[in-house]
Amino acid sequence: MYPSRFGYESPRALDEAIELLTRGQGEAKILAGGQSLIPMLKLRFASPEMLVDINNLPGLSHLTVDPDGSLRVGALCRHSQLERAAALAGPFPTIAAAAPLVADPIVRNRGTLVGSICHADPQGDWAAVAIALGASVVAQGPSGRRRIPVADFVSGPFQNVLAYDEVAVEVVFPAAAGTAAGGYLKLERRVGDFATAGVAVGLERSGSVVTRAGMALTGVGGATIDASGAAQALVGGELTADRIARAAEGAAAAAKPRSDHRGSAAYKRHIVHTFVTRILTRVADDVERAA
């Protein structure tokens, strides 16, 4: 399979990339890891006039924890970098849980977290993680930088709110106030398949009391589903079986799955319920053990 013909530029500076996008008037597309874009070009689902390859831009491969504890993930930080970053497990357990589950090991060597969020596939893992953790995309355009919460950034299936002349330069995950907890679980038929269903949970706790809860669902709707409303059942108290059950029921109700070759809608809803219960029960067990 060959992509249709396109022009190709590999700028060496961010300004140059933005200039190319501006000139492209919406017909230019950024190429980062390419693990979603190149298959789409080959299938001719996408046929941009111009590809702006940002792989040679300096200063975008970072995976940095700022002094305030927030995590910045650059546009060229590959999934495999996140997977190998053992230090993430403490402050960002949801990210540490998701990184090894993205696609397959070979794809993880090329694909990027920022690109995955921009691609906004309803079955993508990172958008759910980012929404559960309250992360933001930093976009740079001709007139400067702006920060967009990922919950607002993903505007629909394969759609985001970036202007055509903007580059998503990094995603920022805020530091947890108190102790971070949470997890990510995904069901896939085999490694690398699209998710049948996935659940991301991001919690902050003070002692055994949950102070913030975010939750988002992968693969059970036309876009990544923000189920943080259901997670509110957890805030202000301990992770009791009753609260966990309410959050799981809320998440299952928030899911909008469709029956397909991966399973029936009822089955996928059941998976969501099970995964929320499983993640929260594990956290509750950890809290109990730590106490």
Add this chain to the structure above:
Amino acid sequence: MTSLFEEVPRAEEDAVPVRTVSVTVNGERRTVKVEPRLLLAHMIRHGLKLTGTHTGCDTSNCGACTVLLDGRPVKSCTMLAVQADGHEVTTVEGLAGQSELHPVQEGFKDEHGLQCGFCTPGMMLTAKALLDENPDPTEDEVRWALSGNLCRCTGYQNIVKSVLWAAKKQRAAAGETGAGE
């Protein structure tokens, strides 16, 4: 440049975009002209005639087209040839030395790690990258590392044994030469 001035004929002006890229393939620098939409897998197979790299699914699923880019496995059907400019590519043809097989190749031979052989080049390159990073992997680690490479013969049992065999052989060889300098 052969002349200081040359008028470009109209036909050429309208011609397809072409980029010159330099890639080090199996240790040898190759400079080629390619259209940007050419995939790395096609450059390797059709351009450089290194047909050991197989294209299986062509949809980024199977890993048969895996090559090493600067030592890390990538799916060459999911990368543009122009993106390899300035980088090092290792294909299965680059695994063996002048006279002897790479331990991973020996392992696949010894432990019957291949049936039809189609997935083997990709499997071996992924395995090499694993062993370069982790010389003493557990069986689980081998399975995990190979989980992006599919074998339609489902011969995974022997593939995993082959990689573990190669790891042992490499460790033994490293011990002999006092590696770990």
